[in-house]
Amino acid sequence: MHAPAPVLEVSGLSHRARNGDVLIDDISFAVSRGSILAIAGPNGAGKSTLLRLISGLGELRPGQVRLNGRDLSRLPARERAKDVAFVGQLESPDGRLRLEDYVALGRLPLRGELPEQDHRDAVANALRATQMERFADAPFGRLSGGERQRAHIARAIAQNPKLLFLDEPTNHLDPDAKGKILSLIVGLGITVVLIVHEIALIPEFATQVAVLEQTRLRAFGSADDVLTPQLIRDVFGVELIQVRHPSEARTLSVLDIPISRNTNH
Known part of the structure; x- marks a missing residue:
């Protein structure tokens, strides 16, 4: 049997800032x-x-990104939006806007492509999937930080995307809200690519991990294979304790983060 084709293929991807600084250097992987x-x-x-x-x-200069075997850079924006949804860190809609809207x-x-009822059903399903239906009539500005992040994800999955990108979706959230957001992501049932700072949480939810170091891909694979104590020590400068x-019959990952204490008073 042949392995299924990856939904996302990244080949030889590099990128420079306008001043010539290298931001991404020759990265390749498949999701x-x-x-x-x-x-x-x-x-x-x-x-x-x-x-x-x-x-x-x-x-992309140079490099290639393929979505379901098609060159992503050649897809018209409208067609790309049917398959790909993106949630950034700087999402800030008008606080007076109703969540449902x-x-x-x-x-x-x-x-213009589907009946209006299909759109209403998709919005209702997105609110239900994110457990935000009770806030449908609430102004966006009255939502908590965790609720706002759920709202952003609801808007994204209302597109019915095949691939969802999330830029630090748990940033600035308390531990309980982080757990709820990650549980929501796991339960979506679609391909998700997200940036995460909480390294110790990654084995709990991710099936693949890409570790970057100084603009290059240091390691890629399953969490168990990639997030070794040696790699964490080399890349992040902290100790990983398991x-x-x-x-429960599972292992917890804990980061031993050193804190300097000034003993001179």
């Missing part, structure tokens, strides 16, 4: 259909640049 790929790396490694490029939001913005690429869960 399996239905996978959750976590992109990790130190600040300045190129994570956000990579995410924007592989989602079609930047010019905000989520409905995800249907814009499909307007301990048995006290009440």
Whole structure:
């Protein structure tokens, strides 16, 4: 049997800033259909640049990104929006906008092609999937940080995308909200590529991991294969400690982050 074709293929991808600085350097990998790929790396490694490029939001020079075997750069924006959804860090809609109306913005690429009832059903399904239906009439500005992140994801999945890109979806959220967002992502059942800073959480939800270091791809593969204590030490400069869960048959990953204490008073 042949392995299924990857939904996303990245080949020889590089990118430079206008001043010539290298932002991404010769990166290649493939994402399996239905996978959750976590992109990790130190600040300045190129994570956000990579995410924007592989989602079609930047010019590829050089390199190639293929979505379901098709060159992403050659897909018209409207057609690309039918397959790809992107949630960035700077999503800031008008606070007076009703949540339901905000989520409905995800249907814009499909307007005029489907009956109105299909659009209403898609919005209702997105609100239900993110457990936000009770806030449908609420102004966006009254939502909490975790609720706003769920709203952004609801708008994205209202597109019915085949591939969802998320730029640090758990950033600035408390631990409980982070867990709920990651649980939501796992339950979507579609291919997801996201940037994550919480390295210790990655084995709990991701099926694939890409670790960037100084604009290059240091490692790619399953979380168990990639996130070794040695790699974490080399790339992030901290120790990874793995301990048995006290009440479940699984291993927990803990980062030992050193804190300097000034003992001179």
